[in-house]
Amino acid sequence: MSWITKTLSSSIGKKLIMGITGLFLCSFLIVHCGLNALIFANDHGELFNAGAEFMAHNIFIRTMEIVLFLGILLHIYQALMLTLQNKKARPVGYAVTNGNANSKWYSRSMGLLGTLLLIFLIIHLRHFWFVSRLTDEITSGQETLFGEMKEVFESPLWVVLYVLGNVSLAYHLMHGFQSGFQTLGLNHRKYTPIIQSIGFGFSIVIPFVFALMPLAIFFKFIQ
Amino acid sequence: MNLTLKVWRQKNGNAKGELKTYPVKDISPDMSFLEMFDVLNEELITKGDEPVAFDHDCREGICGMCSMYINGRPHGPLQGVTTCQLHMRSFKDGDTIVVEPWRAAAFPVIKDLTVDRTAFDRIIASGGYVSVNTGNAKDANNILIGKEEADEAFSAAACIGCGACVAACKNASAMLFVSAKVSQLALLPQGQVEAKTRVEKMVAQMDAEGFGSCTNTGACHAECPKEISLEHIARLNREYLGAKLSSNNVSI
Numbered sequence A: 001m002s003w004i005t006k007t008l009s010s011s012i013g014k015k016l017i018m019g020i021t022g023l024f025l026c027s028f029l030i031v032h033c034g035l036n037a038l039i040f041a042n043d044h045g046e047l048f049n050a051g052a053e054f055m056a057h058n059i060f061i062r063t064m065e066i067v068l069f070l071g072i073l074l075h076i077y078q079a080l081m082l083t084l085q086n087k088k089a090r091p092v093g094y095a096v097t098n099g100n101a102n103s104k105w106y107s108r109s110m111g112l113l114g115t116l117l118l119i120f121l122i123i124h125l126r127h128f129w130f131v132s133r134l135t136d137e138i139t140s141g142q143e144t145l146f147g148e149m150k151e152v153f154e155s156p157l158w159v160v161l162y163v164l165g166n167v168s169l170a171y172h173l174m175h176g177f178q179s180g181f182q183t184l185g186l187n188h189r190k191y192t193p194i195i196q197s198i199g200f201g202f203s204i205v206i207p208f209v210f211a212l213m214p215l216a217i218f219f220k221f222i223q
Numbered sequence B: 001m002n003l004t005l006k007v008w009r010q011k012n013g014n015a016k017g018e019l020k021t022y023p024v025k026d027i028s029p030d031m032s033f034l035e036m037f038d039v040l041n042e043e044l045i046t047k048g049d050e051p052v053a054f055d056h057d058c059r060e061g062i063c064g065m066c067s068m069y070i071n072g073r074p075h076g077p078l079q080g081v082t083t084c085q086l087h088m089r090s091f092k093d094g095d096t097i098v099v100e101p102w103r104a105a106a107f108p109v110i111k112d113l114t115v116d117r118t119a120f121d122r123i124i125a126s127g128g129y130v131s132v133n134t135g136n137a138k139d140a141n142n143i144l145i146g147k148e149e150a151d152e153a154f155s156a157a158a159c160i161g162c163g164a165c166v167a168a169c170k171n172a173s174a175m176l177f178v179s180a181k182v183s184q185l186a187l188l189p190q191g192q193v194e195a196k197t198r199v200e201k202m203v204a205q206m207d208a209e210g211f212g213s214c215t216n217t218g219a220c221h222a223e224c225p226k227e228i229s230l231e232h233i234a235r236l237n238r239e240y241l242g243a244k245l246s247s248n249n250v251s252i
């Protein structure tokens, strides 16, 4: 094994990969959320469709889309490996544990929250990414992405699922954002409190804006 | 006070263990938790039963031996204390108290509540020392160290190697312990000479011992009797990644 593979397969190396991919995925959330928020212009989706059109044809964005998928896959794979390894580190469990006395439930439940997010992500990709990238419904002009959105969010089931998906996202981020910085060793008495506040704000605002979209469409605030 | 104890009994490392229930009577609230166990053991011995094996040495919070996982928390309900510093007044008359050993693959049970923590010793032996000559006391005092660095190093050096961090962590990670040991030396000029190789070797040994990896839940710090700070874990990550990128070691 070379020193590079040794580093990346050490416990800290694996965590480094989790942290970098996690923070990278956070940056994607900003772009995704910002672009989708164009529906709030309430102009029958014109601005939003134009944005979606741009994203579908810009070569840089399309390249980043591949990097993004790789990032997600790596994040999931590494999480799985770490979880299995961590399970092995405690083969016999305790009869009584009182985790709430020493840590937040969501910081101990990142695997569970991540799994919920993965289920949500698969449904979400099927709803929009699949239709816009793998069929010609949108390129042929039969349907717009905004139209697709209105169709999906007619169903209360999907609206509830999207809201729940974003609740999972909020808690996942609440731990993940600042945890990523700690893993990278980026800790400082001046900046860590700032990072923590930004992380807290980020983990509330982004999922909140996302969750507002299906709700606004379902209740016909956005036409 | 009268209490019901549920204590993990296990003959040896290979035997199957179980929680056994023992009522204890007339316990003084001023007794330490270990003294309460002494009372129980006296009773068991008088009855001809096997006493409960548990680790202890100094009984004043400095040796780190008294590993007991009490009602779901290492060292019991108080913050910043070891089991020997925990007194029965922290419990109520009639309470049921569950006492288990530290649970980690790297800390196998020897008997009842005693576990083998030599994994920590092997991590220290892999690099947790200074082997360069720093001269005699007078020479060492010629090396100027800022008060802030000295204090920070001392706060890391306060770690007593008890393993409560591992016991508390849902991943049985030893990062708080290793980070304290790496920090205490990395912060001082005498330790900096070997800092890179040290951190690489200690992390490699930590992984080889089968401890889990850190997910930053912070449970370790919350349960550490010496309240070792999570800043040391960030420093360990920094030291490790920095060393990996810049040291000359290709084979650690």
Ligand code: SF4
Binding pocket: B064, B158, B159, B160, B161, B162, B163, B164, B165, B166, B176, B177, B180, B220, B223, B224, B225, B226, B227, B228
């Ligand atoms: S870091 Fe704290 S809990 Fe861990 S071994 Fe040291 S003193 Fe014990």
Ligand code: FES
Binding pocket: B055, B056, B057, B058, B059, B060, B061, B062, B063, B064, B065, B066, B082, B083, B084, B085
């Ligand atoms: S017996 Fe030494 S710290 Fe408790």
